[in-house]
Amino acid sequence: MHIGIAGTGNMGSAIARRLLAAGHDVTVWNRTAARVQPLLEAGACAAGSPAVLAAGPDLVISVLADQALEEVYFGEDGLLSGDPGGRLFIDMSPAAAATQRRMGERVTAAGGRYLECAPLGDAAAATQGGLVGLAGGDAWDVESARALLDQLCRRLEHVGGCGAGAAAVRAGMRAGEPALGTPASIR
Ligand SMILES: NC(=O)c1ccc[n+]([C@@H]2O[C@H](COP(=O)([O-])OP(=O)(O)OC[C@H]3O[C@@H](n4cnc5c(N)ncnc54)[C@H](OP(=O)(O)O)[C@@H]3O)[C@@H](O)[C@H]2O)c1
Structure with a gap:
């Protein structure tokens, strides 16, 4: 599969490395271009903008700071500035539930x-495929992405529509839910 990754911070880079190790073609974009260099050395390709990134792959995964999400998708040269043609975008940031619904x-x-x-x-x-993924969106999209997400997640749960994943993460954090693993944000 050819996968685009927007955002190669700590988490995005780990996800890219995991997918490269699984044999996927991976193209990456990051605002700070120097940050993609180790991934290019590991076999990834670089895209010069989110718009270019979104033009080629079978699907795009975004892993961004919450406040960057809408800008990277809808800004000038954003992921959605061309015709997405029904392409699937998976966000693993996780932003607030209201942001994910929007x-x-x-x-x-x-x-x-x-x-x-x-x-x-x-x-x-993430590098070891050991995340727990709380997916929000259409059931059909979850199932179409499940084989790929299973390579990143030791457990994948479909918890509702867009926003339900972010809400479940926050609820689990409040409850200290041990079965869900350790949220990075309280690590
Ligand atoms: N690290 C973890 O263990 C972990 C686990 C679960 C969830 N998360 C979540 O995943 C997200 C990323 O975490 P991280 O640890 O990978 O953080 P990080 O290393 O700081 O990476 C943040 C990413 O967002 C990009 N970014 C920030 N502001 C931007 C802007 N205005 N325009 C475009 N790109 C922008 C950064 O690009 P630059 O390189 O150019 O700054 C970088 O690619 C966060 O929302 C975090 O809460 C992290």
């Missing part, structure tokens, strides 16, 4: 498909 509506309105997969676990867990 993202789902906006990406769908622009002709794409959108799934949030809120991750529990840190970058080391």
Whole structure:
């Protein structure tokens, strides 16, 4: 599979490395270009903008700081500035539930498909495929992405529509839910 990754911070880089190790073609974009260099040395290709990144792959995974999400998708040269042609976008940031609901509506309105997969676990867990993924979005999109997400997640749960993953992460954090693993944000 050819996978685009927008955002190669700690978590995005770990996800890229895991997918490269699983044999996928991986193209990456990051605002700070120097940060993709170790991934290029590991076999990834670089895209010069989110728009270029979104043009080629079978699907795109975004792993961004919450406040960057809408800008990277809908800004000038954003992921959605071209015709998404029904392509699936999976966000693993995780942003707030309200942001994820809005993202789902906006990406769908622009002709794409959108799934949030809120991750529990840190970058080391991602490198080993050991995340717990709480997916929010259409059931059909979850199932179409399940084989891929199973390579990143030791457990993947579909918890509802867009926003439900982010809400479940926050609820689990409040409850100190041990079965869900350790959320990175309270690591
Ligand atoms: N690390 C973890 O263990 C972990 C686990 C679960 C969830 N998360 C979540 O995943 C997200 C990323 O975490 P991280 O640890 O990978 O953080 P990080 O290393 O700081 O990476 C943040 C990413 O967002 C990008 N970014 C920030 N502001 C931007 C902007 N205005 N425009 C475009 N790109 C922008 C950064 O690009 P630059 O390189 O250019 O700054 C970088 O690619 C966060 O929301 C975090 O809460 C992290």
